[in-house]
Amino acid sequence: MPAPHVVIVGAGSTGSACAHDLALRGLRVTVVERGEFSNATTGRNHCLLHSGGRYAVTDQESAIECIDENLILRKIMPDALELNDGLFVALTEEDLAFKIKFIAGCAACHIPYRELTPAQALAREPLLNPKLLAAVQVPDGVFEPWRFSMAFLASARSNGAVCRSYTEVVELVRHNGSVTGVKVLDRVTGKTETIGCDLVVNAAGPWAGEVAGFGGIEVPVQPTAGIMVTVGRRMNNMVVNRLDKPSDGDIVVPQRTTSIIGTTSWTVTDPDAIDIPPQHIQKMLEKGIELLPEIATVTTRGVGAAARPLIKRARQDERDVSRTFECFDHARDGGVEGFVSISGGKTTTARGMAEKLGDLVTRKLGLSVECRTRNTPLLSYRLFYQ
Amino acid sequence: MPKLHVRVQRQRPDTQARYDHFDVEVPDDANVIDVIEACWRQDQNLMYRHACHHASCGTCAVRVDGKEVLPCIVPLAACKPGDMTIEPLRNFPVVGDLVVDVSAFFQRQAAAGMVITRDAEETIDGHPFEPSELLQPDGKLERRHYNRFENCVECGICLSACPTLSATDGFFGPAGLAAVHRAWEKTTDETERAALLDLADREGGVWQCHGAFECSEACPQDFDPAGAIMDLRRALIRRKVGALFGR
Incomplete structure (x- = not known):
């Protein structure tokens, strides 16, 4: 039996890291991005590899995520970081x-x-x-957002993932209350096509609400x-x-x-x-x-x-909104099967976010495969183009 | 808000290039990338590459009024007022509109072997670096060098500007040869250095360059690929002369 097929919508740092996580667990993965890879939220971020210092007083949950991932990225992405504290x-x-x-x-x-x-x-x-x-000196660092995402995509691709840029989701395909695929518009050919799958991961960042909305689903982004x-x-x-x-x-x-x-x-x-x-x-x-x-x-x-x-949480100023992330299983409370969203977080914690998402996806698909991204060195971003 | 008439080259792999016209309004302090985005807001079929908007990712390179630029760092104030023509880079296959296929380019960059980071050579005030102290998870300090991303952002501008590439097939290209030069400078391993010189010496290597220096002129990062090519030529001549005299 072939491995389950997962479509990931959005190839910023979150979608790219999710593609790597799921491909490494042996799933068939297709990631679609409507423009250049990481052209938006990830592309235009601050390039800060967080030590967690920035959130050490106001948001300790995020701070701990940051320092844990900072130390992991130093090991798995050593050549694409400026490490100057x-x-x-x-x-x-x-x-x-x-x-x-x-x-x-x-x-x-x-x-x-x-x-x-x-x-x-x-x-x-x-x-x-x-x-x-x-x-006070802390182990902050600097990355390049586009190369950061491309390293995850290069690794995903080497494990069989299909990575498509300029491919925009225009509809969620539903069957008997489940999401069973996406309809996409390929900007190069101008044609729409349906990509069937066992599960859709919505990693569209600030567009997550719009993508979920295609299926009448709400995401509080x-x-x-x-x-x-x-x-x-x-x-x-x-x-x-x-x-x-x-x-x-x-x-x-x-x-x-x-x-x-x-x-x-x-x-x-x-x-x-x-x-x-x-x-x-x-x-x-x-x-x-x-x-x-x-x-x-x-x-x-x-x-x-x-x-x-x-x-989005009720009654919060945008500076006080937690910078941590959440995975939403939309099947909960009698909702829609075959569709999960991941949102929030930051580029520094993309690998950790993908690990949680991968745990949820494999559990939903009835698989038991461990996450291996923590100790697997990423390929160079250049090898995406091999 | 300045008004601008923009001609944008439109193309798909199986169609002839044509020009579409856009009338846009952008803020006074806009850069050319904002002009491209304003066109895209009118037609979301317009394909272009971009990510960082500060000349670090290298994705957005195009030709503006015939000249290769990173539109994210070119202010409108530096362009002629009123109208503008935007076209994709030359010497790359077009994927769609302003998007070119960079696969072969990155394959060469990978073959050249330059790691994108290096130990920093001097501080921002021009002093040699003392080794820095990196904090370890257990709170102890490890002495290590500060490091930097290489100045080359791999934008492809030098390939588009290169008259040798326009005229001949198989040339490795300025960015790739500059990367070979950088890798050669960075390593002290004699076997590696010899292999890198062999790569530069091959057909399509440094000897094919016509020496027009257009690449260094166009480079937005002052990386000087032509200077690197000339330096590799000198090293190869030294090696050949040395071999003649048994050294």
């Missing part, structure tokens, strides 16, 4: 008071940390605001946009964060010859029509200058925004 920098007495909570949070979430004096921090980061009062402003010169060796709870413009991620300032957070209704408010660009630069004053002297190189797929 991160600094959390206190500029005010208020920040200094937060340091106590931050260190307690890191300890509680097993995030390694080291306190630096201002002089030690300036020796490592000469362009830091010289008025800093304290700094709140598309929440964030802006990144990239400057034309690298300003820092390590990631530089403000030592405070997450807020707008509190992080500068270095990459190659540039530094990326982020971010803001605003709710959008249509993730395809994100118009960047010009005042957000100005705000990023102003906040970036507080951490690294020389940002005032360099040109802006690129500006991007994409929507995050945060999970």
Whole structure:
């Protein structure tokens, strides 16, 4: 009997990692993405390989997920990461008071940390605001989102997965109350076709609600946009964060010859029509200058925004929404069989998200195959094209 | 909000190229990628590649008014006002509209053997790096080098700009040869170095380059593939001369 066939909708970091997880477990996998692979939420993310420090005080569930996955990715994706650590920098007495909570949070979430004096921090980061009062070093890192996803897809493909870009889901095929496939539009041929399967995984990120809606199914995803402003010169060796709870413009991620300032957070209704408010660009630069004053002297190189797929919960401000993830089995409570959604989370935790999703999918399909992604080195992104 | 008349090359593998016209309005501080997205909002059949919008992924390369660029970092202010023509890269097979097939390109990049990260050579203020301390899960410190992504983003612009590739088949191409050069610079293993020089010396290698330097001129990352090709030629000449004299 052939292995069950799973269609994954969306090839951002989540869909790509799910494709790798399920293909490694021996399932037949087809992943469809309506544009270039990881062209949206993943593509335009901050490139931050989280240590978990950012959430160590406000969202410890996410913080623990981050440090666990950070350490796994260092082993399975060693050649596609800039591993230069991160600094959390206190500029005010208020920040200094937060340091106590931050260190307690890191300890509680097993995030390694080291306190630096201002002089030690300036020796490592000469362009830091010289008025800093304290700094804490953590194992943050930097990745390249497109290559990150392509490494998962290259590995999935080597295990038989079919990965199709420019292939957009236009309908969920249903039979007797179950989802039994997807109807897709191939943008190259202009033709629609039906791909039958045993189960559909909805990994469409901020579009997860739209995809589920094709089957009359609801997914509580709140598309929440964030802006990144990239400057034309690298300003820092390590990631530089403000030592405070997450807020707008509190992080500068270095990459190659540039530094990326982020971010803001605003709710959008249509993730395809994100118009960047010009005042957000100005705000990023102003906040970036507080951490690294020389940002005032360099040109802006690129500006991007994409929507995050945060999970909607009642009565929460978008900054307080947990950055952890959820798998939704839509068969629960007498709902629809053959359709699961995965949403929330972050690129750093994509492998862990895929492991949970893979556990759910194999359980639903009556299989018992262990996840092996934790110890399996990923192929180079270039080998996707072999 | 500037108004713009945009001509975009449309094509499928089995059709002749044609131009479609779009009238778009974009913010004053928009980059060319925003113009392409504004066209796409009018016609979602328009195929284009993009991801990071800050010249790191290398996916979005196209030709704007005949010149190869990464549209994510080209401000509208740097283009001629009023109208614009957007076409796919040359010297790649077209998949659809502005999307080209990068398979053969990445196969060559893989064959060239350059790892996309390297130990950083100097700090942002130009000093040699002291080894950094990486925090280990048990809280102990391991001394290791800072590392960096290579400056080449593998966007394919240098291949599109290359007159040698336009004129001849089988040329390995500037990005691939620059990657061979980088891999050769990075390793101290003499066997590996010899194998990399052999790769550069093959038919379709560094000797096929016409030396037009268009690749280095077009490179958005100042990676200088032509300089790398010339350096490999010098190394090959040194090796050949050395062999003549038994060294």
